[in-house]
């Protein structure tokens with residue numbers, strides 16, 4: 001992977017993957033801060049909703065399949 005902004009590859013331990021017609025996956029450790037000020041630490045892989053219809057926002061709950069989300 002190409003070094004960017006002078007930061008070492010050693011710091012690039014999180015990967016974002018956008019799935020076709022589905023969620024955005026974040027692989028790695030992240031802190032998720034919600035509008036109510038709560039914070040959650042997520043490990044491994046976290047799926048974030050892109051379709052806007054999840055009942056568990058900001059996370060994907062699989063609703064994108066039911067509604068036929070394209071994007």
Ligand code: FES
Nearest residue numbers: 049050051060064
């Ligand atoms: S992307 Fe999966 S519920 Fe929205």
